[in-house]
């Protein structure tokens with residue numbers, strides 16, 4: 001891009017200068033000297049000026065194309081990288097059940113009748129059969 005612009009910046013004035021040079025020579029009497037001067041002007045100014053301008057334009061056109069391709073590639077990359085739609089968080093998440101401290105139950109043998117009763121630790125209860133006080137702990 002930069003070099004293309006530089007080529008045109010140099011090429012166009014050189015070309016214009018060459019044209020002015022040729023125009024200035026029109027009034028001169030034609031002769032071998034004029035032909036020499038014209039061909040010199042053509043060679044020195046118009047030819048390089050034209051080449052520089054043409055190449056500069058081509059250069060810019062090519063880098064523009066390249067830039068467009070890069071932009072397209074970047075666009076594709078962004079599209080590819082964009083994550084899939086994330087399912088929204090539930091507004092009312094199901095509360096996790098409280099970590100219930102499982103009381104340790106224990107089967108207690110009734111000292112009175114030998115029946116078994118389940119009691120929470122450090123709790124007391126009465127036997128279902130003989131009403132004896134049972135203590136777990």
Ligand SMILES: [Zn+2]
Nearest residue numbers: 110113127130
């Ligand atoms: Zn009992």
